[in-house]
Every structure is written in C-alpha cells, then in structure tokens.
Amino acid sequence: MTNGHKNSIGFAYQDWCRWNGFEYTPLRFKRNDKLPYIPSESDIDQLIAGNGKKISCFLQFLKESACRPIEAWRITSEDIDLNQQICYINKPAKGSNPRVFKMSDKLTTMVTRLIRET
Incomplete structure (x- = not known):
C-alpha cells in the first residue's frame, strides 16, 4: 500500500x-513521488502507425507540435500553409500565446491526404 x-x-x-x-x-x-513513464520515440511511432488515417494524423500532429489536443482539434485548413509546410496555431488553450511551427514532410503528406478526402 x-x-x-x-x-x-x-x-x-x-x-x-x-x-x-x-x-x-x-x-x-x-x-514517494516517482517520475512518469515517458515512451520512446519508436513506441510513439508504432502507436501512430497502428491507427487509422485521421487518428494517426492527429497523433503525428501532437508529436511534432507539442500542442494540447484541443488546440489541434481547433485547427482548420486555413491555418495550414502546405506550400511552406507551416502550421499556425491561432486558437491556443489555457491562456497560451498563438504560435507557428514547421511541419515535417511526413505530416504534410498526411494532412494533404486528409484535406483532399474531406
């Protein structure tokens, strides 16, 4: 106990x-406080690969941007610049400041596929 x-x-x-x-x-x-478990990057990549298109894109976005889940859900297609591979987080949560981050090639292709399907 x-x-x-x-x-x-x-x-x-x-x-x-x-x-x-x-x-x-x-x-x-x-x-007696102990450190939380932090999964390795390969574990996170396996989790992302094991999900469907929408969830894997969402998880990859969270991994690269380090934003809160609600901030990722609030992003629209106008917030993403596919030519420059930049994403604008214009609706931050919990008093955070708006920010910009550069997307990887992998995330850009995932987002492009999702935007074309919808």
Missing part, C-alpha cells in the same frame, strides 16, 4: 470519526 493511499484512508477515517463525535488525528505519511 502506498503512502498516498495510507493518507487517504487516514483522512477518510478522520471524517468518519468527526461525523460520529470522536476526535482522531491521522498519521501523516510522506509521499
């Missing part, structure tokens, strides 16, 4: 005791 889980149980028991008129002070356990 992790220390964070022990703290949660102690706080829940403290609330129950307070509700029943008891006095209880739970022990405080120090949380």
